[in-house]
Amino acid sequence: MSPEGKTPKPVRRKSAGFGDHSPGDGYLDGRLLIAMPVMGDPRFERSVIYMCAHSSEGAMGIIVNRPAGSIDFPGLLVQLDIIEKDDQIKLPENAETMQVLKGGPVDTGRGFVLHSSDFFIKDATLNIDDGICLTATVDILKAIAKGTGPKHAILALGYAGWAPGQLENEIQHNGWLHCDADPDLIFGEDVEEKYQRALRKIGIDPGMLANEAGHA
Template identity: 85%
Template sequence: MSPEGKTGKTRKTAAGRSPAVGPHATDDGYLDGQMLIAMPVMNDPRFERSVIYMCAHSSEGAMGIIVNRPAGSIDFPGLLVQLDIIEKSDQIQLPENAEMMKVMKGGPVDTGRGFVLHSSDFYIQDATLNIDDGISLTATVDILKAIAKGAGPKHAILALGYAGWAPGQLENEIQHNGWLHCDADPELIFGTDVDEKYARALRKIGIEAGMLSNDAGHA
């Protein structure tokens, strides 16, 4: 479950960064720790009306987790059984956090791999990436075992796959009105009202979803 790809060095590559375009960027000009919000002009069905928590963004590329697209028929207890973490008969004994944990389609890259976005009250040495504002990412099976035992983080979602961008690609998409961005908060990331996340993210930057058109520019 370890994240790999273009963004493997993530937050260690601050030197030489160039600023991202638009408001709400971090102090170094990149969007790690922010929410990315798809504009109506987004014609890629994989990202339509998506809200993405940005886990890494640097001159080497970007990586994020979609937090408002449920994985459909897959639920967390069933996934634990599939991964042989628990027996099927043990599903009824899972702690409440495990029973209620959301499984998301995190993005189109590595869809067979799980990434747990979680509160920073849980940490595994050499496996957990602390991102920003109390949010971390862990992609090893050990965190799933901890959650199943009631010893995991207080808040978490499991994402199958992630969204990734090559160097400069995300900046280009933002310049061409593909995305807006806003500050992250735990409710946007971990909230159970998945269908409302898109509208709530827009409201954080003063926009009602009905105000946007395909010709809209940056807020």
């Protein structure tokens, strides 16, 4: 996967899903990608990716199990001038503990919030699937800081992008497994355990996984 992978052109959700496709046609938006142990790209080794968009124009997803290191959400709010430094101690609990993740190698200076569907901004929030939404505007960060944001959310810096047909090719070459999305795997606090849990979710013992393509 190239870090220069392009985000698919904006698409509007129709009755069945993103773009003009429907369930069962092989597109993976709203599902989880799980890296095979033989993944040769260190940027995606042991990664679990929530797919936000997938169509004939390409694919885009957010890695949900890679911490952003020393970056924390309250400090980020200060950097973005959303709150004053002294106001960090006044943040609601879900803002204090909100996870900041490395969402992927593309556009790493931009934040993407995956969140529950109890929060929605017209013309800014994409309702992806099963109560999971994506918002990439500063307004959602302000709402979280005020305690009026979604109940569940993670902030990802950057995303993973695939050109048309690229993801399909990687799956055919044993790069990825995929399975139904699980809100606990997306929003759960045990980030370091998500990869093992995702494999077990589809009935795979991580220690026994062979170099074979597979689909949940």
